[in-house]
Amino acid sequence: MKKSSNQTVFLTTSEVSLSNTSPRHKPPISNGILGMTIFIVTEAMFFAALISAYLVIRSGQDEWPPWGQPRLPIETTAINTIILVASGVFMFFSHKLFKKNKIIEGHRLMGISILLGSFFLIAQGREWLELIEFGLTVSSSVYGGLFYLIIGAHGFHVLGTILVLLYYWQKLKNSKNQIELENIFPFQILWYFVVIVWPILYTLIYLN
Amino acid sequence: MSQATTAVQKEQHSEHHQELSFLYKYILPLDHKIIGMQYIFTGLIMAVIGGYFAYAFRMQLAFPGEIVPLYGLVGPGEYNMLVTNHGTIMIFWVAMPVLIAGFGNYIIPLMIGCDDMVFPRLNRLSYQIFLASALVLILSFFVKGGGFGGAWTAYPPLSSVAEYSLTDWGSSLWLLAVALEFVSFLLGGINFITTTMNSRAPGMKMMDIPIAVWFIVIAVILFMASVGPLIAGAVMLFMDQRIGTSFFLPSGGGDPLLWQHLFWFFGHPEVYVVLLPTMGIVADIITVFARKKLFGYRTVLYTAFATGGLSFVVWAHHQFIAGIDPRMANVFVVTTVLISIPLAEMMFCYIATLYGGSIQFTTPMLWGLGFLAAFLIGGVTGIYLGASAIDVYFHDSYFVIAHFHYTFFPITIIGMFAALTYWFPKMFGRMMNETLGKIHFWGTFIPFNCLFLPLFLLGLAGQNRRVYNFLNYPDLARQELHDLRVFATMSLVVMLLFQFVFIYNFFVSMFFGKKAPNNPWEANSLEWSIPSPPPHGNFKTLPSVYRGPYEYSVPGRESDYWPQNEPPKK
Numbered sequence: 091m092k093k094s095s096n097q098t099v100f101l102t103t104s105e106v107s108l109s110n111t112s113p114r115h116k117p118p119i120s121n122g123i124l125g126m127t128i129f130i131v132t133e134a135m136f137f138a139a140l141i142s143a144y145l146v147i148r149s150g151q152d153e154w155p156p157w158g159q160p161r162l163p164i165e166t167t168a169i170n171t172i173i174l175v176a177s178g179v180f181m182f183f184s185h186k187l188f189k190k191n192k193i194i195e196g197h198r199l200m201g202i203s204i205l206l207g208s209f210f211l212i213a214q215g216r217e218w219l220e221l222i223e224f225g226l227t228v229s230s231s232v233y234g235g236l237f238y239l240i241i242g243a244h245g246f247h248v249l250g251t252i253l254v255l256l257y258y259w260q261k262l263k264n265s266k267n268q269i270e271l272e273n274i275f276p277f278q279i280l281w282y283f284v285v286i287v288w289p290i291l292y293t294l295i296y297l298n
Numbered sequence: 299m300s301q302a303t304t305a306v307q308k309e310q311h312s313e314h315h316q317e318l319s320f321l322y323k324y325i326l327p328l329d330h331k332i333i334g335m336q337y338i339f340t341g342l343i344m345a346v347i348g349g350y351f352a353y354a355f356r357m358q359l360a361f362p363g364e365i366v367p368l369y370g371l372v373g374p375g376e377y378n379m380l381v382t383n384h385g386t387i388m389i390f391w392v393a394m395p396v397l398i399a400g401f402g403n404y405i406i407p408l409m410i411g412c413d414d415m416v417f418p419r420l421n422r423l424s425y426q427i428f429l430a431s432a433l434v435l436i437l438s439f440f441v442k443g444g445g446f447g448g449a450w451t452a453y454p455p456l457s458s459v460a461e462y463s464l465t466d467w468g469s470s471l472w473l474l475a476v477a478l479e480f481v482s483f484l485l486g487g488i489n490f491i492t493t494t495m496n497s498r499a500p501g502m503k504m505m506d507i508p509i510a511v512w513f514i515v516i517a518v519i520l521f522m523a524s525v526g527p528l529i530a531g532a533v534m535l536f537m538d539q540r541i542g543t544s545f546f547l548p549s550g551g552g553d554p555l556l557w558q559h560l561f562w563f564f565g566h567p568e569v570y571v572v573l574l575p576t577m578g579i580v581a582d583i584i585t586v587f588a589r590k591k592l593f594g595y596r597t598v599l600y601t602a603f604a605t606g607g608l609s610f611v612v613w614a615h616h617q618f619i620a621g622i623d624p625r626m627a628n629v630f631v632v633t634t635v636l637i638s639i640p641l642a643e644m645m646f647c648y649i650a651t652l653y654g655g656s657i658q659f660t661t662p663m664l665w666g667l668g669f670l671a672a673f674l675i676g677g678v679t680g681i682y683l684g685a686s687a688i689d690v691y692f693h694d695s696y697f698v699i700a701h702f703h704y705t706f707f708p709i710t711i712i713g714m715f716a717a718l719t720y721w722f723p724k725m726f727g728r729m730m731n732e733t734l735g736k737i738h739f740w741g742t743f744i745p746f747n748c749l750f751l752p753l754f755l756l757g758l759a760g761q762n763r764r765v766y767n768f769l770n771y772p773d774l775a776r777q778e779l780h781d782l783r784v785f786a787t788m789s790l791v792v793m794l795l796f797q798f799v800f801i802y803n804f805f806v807s808m809f810f811g812k813k814a815p816n817n818p819w820e821a822n823s824l825e826w827s828i829p830s831p832p833p834h835g836n837f838k839t840l841p842s843v844y845r846g847p848y849e850y851s852v853p854g855r856e857s858d859y860w861p862q863n864e865p866p867k868k
Contacts, residue, residue: 135526
């Protein structure tokens with residue numbers, strides 16, 4: 091085997107570990123963020139499919155929402171929407187502070203963001219309980235099925251993302267370590283995605 | 299900040315290099331090579347199951363009502379289950395794990411010159427979910443009512459109502475297995491793209507990446523962009539089956555056509571998802587054994603981009619008789635015929651690569667050439683089916699079956715054997731027996747044609763698919779048609795018997811074969827510059843790349859190959 095790597099004189103390469111980043115030029119987008127971007131493309135297609143399913147099924151119905159089905163609470167959910175968007179804004183500024191290396195301030199804003207996100211989730215859960223009481227269930231009509239499918243899919247994303255963010259928030263609280271930030275950034279981006287999808291779903295499903 | 303990161307990674311890495319126990323080395327590995335082999339071996343085992351199913355239902359077609367040796371009696375419901383799961387297994391549990399996940403894992407880091415995937419733990423998780431999905435699928439054969447029998451496309455309402463399909467749990471487990479499998483490839487796909495973009499060896503520019511790696515990455519991008527709708531559809535179908543929604547049931551206000559759109563929006567790009575890896579692997583093989591530069595590297599690459607882009611707008615050609623608007627059908631005819639242009643161009647580039655080369659007929663090269671020849675027939679017959687005027691008559695006939703087996707068999711089976719025989723020396727450090735390899739090639743390739751060419755004729759004669767006994771239909775029970783069926787089945791049996799040659803060759807060579815040198819084929823790409831099999835961490839020193847992977851027979855050089863990492867002479 092030819093030892094071609096004597097070329098790279100500045101590294102005594104045999105001792106230096108071949109980790110993916112160190113001897114290479116730094117990639118323009120970090121691994122975590124690139125991976126998350128690809129994941130978000132898939133997620134966007136997933137939600138696009140749900141939305142198109144909703145539109146296709148709605149277009150085949152004479153009356154929408156169907157007769158006898160409860161109407162959705164537009165006003166309370168509007169407030170809830172504002173809360174979720176606010177959470178996204180806080181997360182955005184927390185990201186900015188992290189980038190400026192202001193970890194303590196960023197950590198605080200991230201906490202507020204997680205709190206608002208959790209509030210959104212709890213409020214949605216309460217809304218579901220009420221709707222079930224009023225007779226809107228998955229099997230009551232295709233309208234109910236679509237409502238729980240789409241809002242539920244979004245709810246699962248909120249829940250999952252919050253849990254991951256909470257985990258890293260907790261870790262950052264103890265260590266204040268910058269390495270944690272590399273792990274946090276991708277999930278902050280995922281949070282933007284989860285926040286941005288919501289107003290679209292709200293407009294489509296609540297304000298029809 | 300980057301220094302801190304480096305220090306931590308270094309620390310993790312030294313941890314990495316300890317001698318690993320058997321459990322962590324082979325059962326719970328982080329090493330991409332072992333994960334790749336796990337995928338390949340799981341895929342091969344599933345291929346045996348898929349082949350066994352094909353044997354059982356082909357025997358039923360040739361000798362209806364008789365007891366199939368080594369299987370038993372095939373009833374109508376069981377026939378449906380066998381056909382459905384044969385298709386599902388061969389596409390989702392053989393083609394995808396072996397060609398994309400298996401070889402993708404194995405060759406991407408080696409070919410781009412890095413030590414491992416960028417997210418090794420994600421990689422391990424991906425395999426574990428895949429294994430779970432395979433086990434769920436196998437479990438579905440044994441529940442009450444048997445495995446799912448509503449065809450691999452799972453059209454509702456047949457797939458969503460237990461009273462219609464008669465497989466209450468079989469269909470749910472089938473769906474769960476498919477969904478888990480997608481999640482697994484989703485995680486793997488994130489890894490492949492990120493690794494190829496961010497971890498290439500210094501000096502390897504975008505246009506120095508071997509076509510095999512490029513095509514796997516393009517395939518993964520297609521997969522990632524198209525799988526979302528099918529996951530959404532699978533969730534909806536699962537809810538229809540289990541909690542009483544009616545997304546796809548007209549009786550409850552749903553729309554059964556919606557499932558077909560969601561399925562085929564994924565299903566057609568999926569064809570190219572499995573095609574492109576084989577196309578890429580074959581590109582590497584034919585350049586090595588023709589000792590010639592790949593004709594039109596950039597053209598080949600751009601045609602793959604064009605194919606990928608177009609593959610998103612052809613899906614409705616599967617639904618010409620499903621009741622879609624005929625005006626919409628016309629649009630899809632145009633896009634479908636259009637997609638054959640980039641693929642034909644790719645094919646011409648490959649043939650131009652072969653032209654004037656000093657071709658060595660080694661076993662991998664035979665498989666590579668076999669792929670090109672067989673896939674050509676599959677591609678050309680696809681043009682007929684893409685035209686709605688003809689498809690209205692050919693739809694759901696054996697012509698369709700023959701067509702897609704002429705595409706999928708070369709892609710999956712021939713491509714798999716090409717890749718296995720080509721990288722075998724690198725994977726196991728030993729050479730395979732060439733004579734047995736050639737016997738296996740001809741013993742597979744000739745019966746393959748004898749198996750599927752008659753099906754074109756049967757399709758033209760009006761034979762419908764998904765019928766378990768043609769002798770019940772006077773028009774199709776004619777002796778000359780039945781002879782073709784028996785001939786096809788016999789060819790299948792011969793082909794399956796020849797696979798034992800491969801199994802023997804594979805395992806005997808793995809342990810007793812001739813020791814393989816680093817670079818037995820005198821190829822250029824980076825994986826051949828390191829020992830066979832590569833050690834943990836792959837490259838002892840980080841390779842630097844100076845040129846593209848296809849510099850063969852360069853004028854003025856003594857040797858006819860020029861490794862990518864060989865420094866230029868000053």
